[in-house]
Amino acid sequence: MSMLLEVSGVSVSFDGFKAINNLSFAIGPAEMRAIIGPNGAGKTTFMDIVTGKTRPDEGRVIWGERNVSLLGMSEARIAREGVGRKFQKPTVFEDQTVLENLLMALRANRSPFAVMFYRSNRADLDRVEELASEIGLLESLARKSGELSHGQKQWLEIGMLLAQEPRLLLVDEPAAGMTPAEREHTTAILVEAAKTRAVVVVEHDMEFVRRLDCRVTVLHEGAVLAEGSLDHVTANSQVIDVYLGR
Amino acid sequence: MSDSFLKRNPSVLIFLAVLALFVLAVTLLAEGAGAGVISTSFVKTLGKTLCLALVAVAMDLVWGYTGILSLGHFAFFGLGGYMIGMWLMYARTQAIVMSSLAEASIPATESEITDAIGNQIFGVVGSSEFPLIWIFADSLVLQLVLVVAVPGILALVFGWLAFRSRVTGVYLSILTQAMTLGLALYLFQNDSGLRGNNGLSGLQNLPGMDHVPQATLSIWFFWASAAALALGYLFAAWIVSGKFGSVLRGIRDNEARVRFLGYSVEGYKLFIFTVTAIIAGIAGALYYPQAGIINPAEIAPVASIYLAVWVAIGGRGRLYGAVIGAVFVSLVSSWFTGGQAPDVNLGFYTLKWVDWWLIVLGLSFVLVTLFAPRGIGGLVDLWSERRRPDRHGADLGPGAGALREKEASK
Numbered sequence: 313m314s315m316l317l318e319v320s321g322v323s324v325s326f327d328g329f330k331a332i333n334n335l336s337f338a339i340g341p342a343e344m345r346a347i348i349g350p351n352g353a354g355k356t357t358f359m360d361i362v363t364g365k366t367r368p369d370e371g372r373v374i375w376g377e378r379n380v381s382l383l384g385m386s387e388a389r390i391a392r393e394g395v396g397r398k399f400q401k402p403t404v405f406e407d408q409t410v411l412e413n414l415l416m417a418l419r420a421n422r423s424p425f426a427v428m429f430y431r432s433n434r435a436d437l438d439r440v441e442e443l444a445s446e447i448g449l450l451e452s453l454a455r456k457s458g459e460l461s462h463g464q465k466q467w468l469e470i471g472m473l474l475a476q477e478p479r480l481l482l483v484d485e486p487a488a489g490m491t492p493a494e495r496e497h498t499t500a501i502l503v504e505a506a507k508t509r510a511v512v513v514v515e516h517d518m519e520f521v522r523r524l525d526c527r528v529t530v531l532h533e534g535a536v537l538a539e540g541s542l543d544h545v546t547a548n549s550q551v552i553d554v555y556l557g558r
Numbered sequence: 559m560s561d562s563f564l565k566r567n568p569s570v571l572i573f574l575a576v577l578a579l580f581v582l583a584v585t586l587l588a589e590g591a592g593a594g595v596i597s598t599s600f601v602k603t604l605g606k607t608l609c610l611a612l613v614a615v616a617m618d619l620v621w622g623y624t625g626i627l628s629l630g631h632f633a634f635f636g637l638g639g640y641m642i643g644m645w646l647m648y649a650r651t652q653a654i655v656m657s658s659l660a661e662a663s664i665p666a667t668e669s670e671i672t673d674a675i676g677n678q679i680f681g682v683v684g685s686s687e688f689p690l691i692w693i694f695a696d697s698l699v700l701q702l703v704l705v706v707a708v709p710g711i712l713a714l715v716f717g718w719l720a721f722r723s724r725v726t727g728v729y730l731s732i733l734t735q736a737m738t739l740g741l742a743l744y745l746f747q748n749d750s751g752l753r754g755n756n757g758l759s760g761l762q763n764l765p766g767m768d769h770v771p772q773a774t775l776s777i778w779f780f781w782a783s784a785a786a787l788a789l790g791y792l793f794a795a796w797i798v799s800g801k802f803g804s805v806l807r808g809i810r811d812n813e814a815r816v817r818f819l820g821y822s823v824e825g826y827k828l829f830i831f832t833v834t835a836i837i838a839g840i841a842g843a844l845y846y847p848q849a850g851i852i853n854p855a856e857i858a859p860v861a862s863i864y865l866a867v868w869v870a871i872g873g874r875g876r877l878y879g880a881v882i883g884a885v886f887v888s889l890v891s892s893w894f895t896g897g898q899a900p901d902v903n904l905g906f907y908t909l910k911w912v913d914w915w916l917i918v919l920g921l922s923f924v925l926v927t928l929f930a931p932r933g934i935g936g937l938v939d940l941w942s943e944r945r946r947p948d949r950h951g952a953d954l955g956p957g958a959g960a961l962r963e964k965e966a967s968k
């Protein structure tokens with residue numbers, strides 16, 4: 313199976329501190345992957361590199377069937393290529409309604425002129441309502457998203473991510489601030505999404521990762537420490553030392 | 559623009575109705591067309607005020623909705639004025655020269671006519687040559703094209719350089735101030751080709767319309783200004799009503815997040831910056847024929863700052879707020895600085911409003927920013943029962959121009 317995303321030999325340092333150190337990572341077009349690792353391991357920085365927010369000092373980031381490099385592209389361009397991202401801290405447009413947030417995220421032509429003449433149609437509204445009911449915000453479509461609870465904002469962001477219909481979902485700590493029932497629901501959504509697209513989940517909660525039931529990559533000091541099934545990596549003595557042992 | 563657009567935006571209908579009533583009332587009361595209660599000079603003041611309201615709407619689009627605090631939009635306004643001023647001055651001078659040469663016994667040659675016009679226009683700056691930039695001045699159509707093209711192209715080039723380098727917040731504001739300062743200083747030079755500090759004058763006379771009294775002309779311009787404001791307002795309301803408006807407000811509050819959704823933030827900023835510069839240019843082209851004169855002092859950096867003050871006092875992020883701010887502040891301002899306001903005798907000191915008005919304006923700006931961030935337009939909320947969210951002081955997003963808690967509504 314050819315890979316959707318291939319990151320190889322990537323390094324990045326901030327003021328001399330190597331946050332990512334010769335990191336290599338690959339994921340297929342319909343695959344779920346969990347990334348675990350202690351705080352400061354470079355998990356968020358890894359997502360910053362893939363989404364174009366941070367330019368690496370060296371290394372390659374190769375995307376898709378045509379093997380294009382993501383490195384020269386702007387954040388917006390990378391997003392249009394099909395990379396969607398959910399941030400660690402939920403970031404939604406607080407002054408806008410849930411409906412407006414979802415409509416903005418909905419997959420469509422992003423050019424200014426197309427957007428200017430866009431008027432919402434039945435099909436799009438149906439899709440938004442479907443998403444909203446999936447994330448439990450159907451009743452809240454007309455509310456300003458700034459009024460939502462922390463957990464609801466997490467949901468809205470997941471909804472926006474799904475609305476984008478990306479080929480690769482990068483999900484940074486989705487379960488933070490959620491109740492056990494909500495976590496279970498999140499797992500279900502992510503597992504469903506991974507049937508048709510690539511999903512990378514960063515998470516601290518081992519129970520959550522276990523339920524995802526997927527390959528796990530352990531990051532430590534900006535490099536891959538171990539990779540394999542959860543049982544495999546948690547049996548690794550190095551992993552126990554740096555992460556689980558604490 | 560279907561009626562569903564107007565139905566979804568009732569404030570647009572209310573605004574247009576108020577504007578129409580205002581135009582009707584002024585027309586009926588004016589010297590030119592009606593009862594003569596309103597003097598011609600006051601009709602001109604009102605017409606100019608409508609142009610200022612239009613440029614304020616543009617400012618609200620770029621700052622209130624997109625979060626780009628441009629402090630240079632009055633430069634575009636002035637450029638629009640200069641572009642129409644060139645034709646007005648050229649065509650009128652040409653008419654005067656022709657009629658005076660017609661009395662001479664020998665018919666004048668083409669070049670003699672051109673020289674005579676040049677002498678008339680550029681005599682004050684010690685020249686009689688037509689600079690290259692006057693090449694289209696004899697054509698109304700071409701100068702009208704320039705009214706749109708010159709501010710548009712300047713904004714496009716400037717915006718492209720600034721936004722591409724991701725200059726935002728205070729730095730962008732400073733850069734726009736530098737632009738308008740640079741332009742004003744350039745125009746102050748005698749060899750700028752636009753008559754240095756003399757500027758262009760006699761613009762109140764429409765060439766070929768000598769038989770029409772100013773009282774009538776003033777009403778025509780008043781109507782044109784009102785029509786431009788109505789169209790500009792409709793356009794602005796339409797543009798911010800749909801998904802495009804969502805993206806603009808998203809950029810204002812959190813532009814990084816908009817990028818990760820796949821929208822080219824730079825492209826949107828460039829678009830809105832350029833379009834508002836064009837609107838400003840059109841407003842200026844209607845304003846200066848009513849003012850009669852334009853000179854480089856008009857585009858001094860502080861003029862663009864006033865523009866931001868109007869929008870802030872009116873309430874940014876709502877189009878009628880910008881209009882209310884511009885109309886209210888500029889009318890009150892011309893009342894105070896025009897000498898109509900009675901001096902206040904404090905016994906030990908006589909308070910002259912001409913001197914003190916700017917201080918009052920500055921103070922009210924500070925007070926509005928601190929205590930009534932939703933501006934005069936916020937009064938509408940009392941009646942429409944829009945409420946403020948309780949966010950414990952948090953802004954609506956991390957952007958430099960993001961809406962503040964006190965500006966937002968539930």
Ligand SMILES: Nc1ncnc2c1ncn2[C@@H]1O[C@H](COP(=O)(O)OP(=O)(O)O)[C@@H](O)[C@H]1O
Binds near residue numbers: 351358
């Ligand atoms: N923009 C930045 N400037 C300086 N240091 C940074 C920056 N971004 C991340 N870092 C550092 O890089 C390391 C990895 O951070 P991060 O990727 O956020 O870790 P994780 O998400 O795994 O907890 C941390 O030590 C962090 O302080």
Ligand SMILES: [Mg+2]
Binds near residue numbers: 355356357400
């Ligand atoms: Mg992190």
